[in-house]
Every structure is written in structure tokens, then in C-alpha cells.
């Protein structure tokens with residue numbers, strides 16, 4: 001088993017870390033307090049080729065393997081989980097779905113545009129993923145959005161909630177019930193009948209615009225259907241596995257940075273005549289977190305490697321995602337404790353990281369549903385029925 005990164009991957013990692021340190025770290029706190037989408041950062045990311053990270057060069061992409069893309073997500077996650085979530089949604093959920101399941105004409109029409117951050121609307125434009133609905137959260141077998149066939153077109157009606165990148169979107173990947181079952185559609189955001197609505201105020205990830213999107217009599221050519229009718233579930237599941245690893249990598253970056261920030265603080269904060277880093281209670285909080293960070297690193301890199309080798313992960317994606325969400329929550333919680341009252345102050349970065357980390361148990365599917373998938377694997381072959 002060889003866990004070493006190649007020379008090229010190491011070079012990419014250094015470049016991603018430079019980008020995050022120089023372009024994101026200096027403005028991350030201010031952007032969070034202003035609850036503003038990181039438009040300038042994403043424009044620079046587009047110029048670096050990050051918006052087309054895993055797309056082939058013929059579609060203006062950077063042609064990174066998934067391990068290198070995970071290194072990018074890790075670097076972004078260190079300084080701003082919001083930027084990582086926006087990019088992860090754009091690349092793992094939208095661009096790669098079109099790359100894997102799209103026709104040549106769809107790839108030609110959309111991938112170069114996504115890689116360049118283009119699309120209708122001012123400024124940088126991203127891809128957004130419309131699966132969740134007001135009454136179909138974890139249970140996406142109950143979609144109310146309908147795509148009625150109308151000659152060479154479909155007419156889509158429904159409401160999508162929690163659409164990350166909503167108000168920055170140029171292109172939506174919308175899941176709807178068509179005559180042949182759940183189906184995915186590529187919907188440019190300037191299509192008649194699309195309205196990007198209310199932006200949800202959130203506990204964390206305050207730089208990601210989460211919007212409700214309304215589709216009313218939205219008429220799209222049949223050529224905008226991704227794959228065949230009825231293939232929507234397969235497309236959404238594959239996207240979910242890629243997103244699990246991408247979010248796991250971002251969580252890893254968040255965890256590593258939280259640990260570094262709090263450990264440094266512990267060496268500088270003096271109580272009872274010495275730095276609190278010399279207290280075993282503090283060392284234990286740091287050491288437990290270091291163990292979890294290391295375990296998460298291997299799960300994430302191995303998951304990324306498997307995506308490169310096999311293109312899919314099965315329930316292993318749920319293992320990565322559930323563990324990443326738990327570790328991110330536990331470590332940020334412990335690091336707030338290490339920093340005492342300063343950990344709780346918005347003037348210090350731990351408060352933002354703690355709020356952001358909480359989202360990881362929900363975004364990309366709630367942890368409980370990932371546990372059901374893992375249980376299915378454990379009980380496979382036994383005479384028990386495992387269902388959500």
C-alpha cells in the first residue's frame with residue numbers, strides 16, 4: 001500500500017495552500033460577519049482553473065484527479081468552509097454530473113462555461129443542485145416537482161429548497177418526477193419560469209447563499225435531460241458520493257486549522273503560572289483531536305483514491321461523510337474549550353469554525369441517513385430488513 005502523494009500532487013497542494021492563505025484567510029472573517037458571498041475569491045478561483053478542477057482540458061478544466069481535488073478542498077476548508085462548500089457543490093455535484101452522465105452536446109454546451117464561472121447573470125456564476133424540497137428532505141423518493149413531457153420539451157413545476165449557490169447560480173441541476181421516474185435536468189437559471197427566491201439566514205456557512213428556487217411552467221428542451229428518464233436516482237447517488245469525499249476533505253482542512261489555532265493559543269495563554277498547554281486536561285483535548293484528524297485524513301484520501309480508480313464508492317461514501325461530520329463537530333467543540341472564553345468570541349476564528357462545522361451533519365444528507373446505508377452493508381446477507 002502506498003499512501004504517498006505524487007510529486008505533482010505535492011506541487012498542487014502547495015499551490016492550493018498558497019491560494020487559500022493569500023486570497024481567503026485575510027478576508028474570511030469579514031466576509032462571514034457581512035454574510036456576503038465570496039464573489040471576488042470565486043472569480044480568482046475561476047482564473048486559477050479551480051472551478052473546472054476535475055474537468056478535462058478540452059472543456060477548459062484543470063484535469064485534476066480526485067485526490068488532487070480533495071487536496072484543494074482541504075486547503076479551502078482550512079480557511080473558509082463556505083468557499084469549499086460553494087466550490088464542492090459546483091464541481092462535485094453539478095459539473096461532474098454533466099461530465100459523467102451528459103451527452104457530448106451537453107458537455108460542449110455547459111462544461112467550459114462552468115469551468116470559466118460563466119452563465120447568465122452578472123459576475124461569477126456557479127452550478128447549483130436542486131434536489132431537496134419542502135416536503136422531501138431525507139426522503140427524496142417523495143419529490144413533488146414534476147416534469148411533464150410536451151413534444152420535444154419538458155415543462156417543470158415545483159419548489160427546491162436549500163439550494164446552495166442559489167443566487168450565484170448560472171446553471172441548475174434539477175431533479176423532478178418525469179413520466180419514466182425521477183430524472184435530472186440541466187436548467188439555465190435564465191430560463192422562463194425560474195425564480196431564485198428567499199435566501200435562508202443560517203447558523204454557519206454564512207457566505208454560501210442558500211436559496212429557495214421556484215420552477216413554474218419552466219419549459220426546457222428534451223435535450224436538457226441528463227441521462228434517461230428514471231436515471232435521476234443513480235445520478236444523485238453518484239453525485240452524493242463525490243460530495244461526501246469533497247466535504248470530508250473540507251472538514252479535514254477545517255479540523256487541522258482549528259487544532260493548530262487552539263494549540264498555538266494554548267502555548268501562549270498563561271494561567272496558574274504557566275502556559276495552559278502544560279495542563280494534561282488541555283493536552284488530552286488536543287491529542288484526542290489529533291487522533292481523529294489523522295483517521296479522517298486516511299479515510300478521505302482513500303475515498304478520493306477509490307473515486308479515481310473505480311469512479312464510485314458505494315456505502316463507503318457514507319462512512320467518510322458521517323465520520324467527517326462527527327470529527328468536525330467534536331474537534332471544533334473541543335478547541336472552543338481549549339481557548340476558553342476567547343473560543344466563544346466572534347473576534348477569534350474558532351467561533352466561525354464551530355458554527356460552520358455544524359452544517360456537515362446535514363448538508364450532503366443527514367448523518368442518520370448515512371448510518372442507515374452503513375447498517376445496510378453490515379447486515380447484508382442477514383434476514384433483517386434495513387430501510388430508512
Ligand SMILES: Cc1cc2nc3c(=O)[nH]c(=O)nc-3n(C[C@H](O)[C@H](O)[C@H](O)COP(=O)(O)OP(=O)(O)OC[C@H]3O[C@@H](n4cnc5c(N)ncnc54)[C@H](O)[C@@H]3O)c2cc1C
Pocket residue numbers: 089128129130131132136137138139161162163164165205210359362363364365366367368369387388
Ligand atoms: C447547509 C445546507 C446546505 C444544503 N445544500 C443543499 C443543496 O445545495 N441542494 C439540495 O438539494 N439540498 C441541500 N441541502 C438539504 C439537505 O440535503 C437536507 O437538509 C438533508 O437531506 C435533510 O433533509 P431535511 O433538512 O428536510 O431534514 P428531514 O429529512 O426532515 O430530517 C429531520 C431529522 O430527522 C432525521 N430523519 C429523517 N428520516 C429519518 C430516518 N428514516 N431514520 C432516522 N432519522 C431520520 C434526519 O436525519 C434529521 O435529523 C442543504 C442543507 C443544509 C443544511
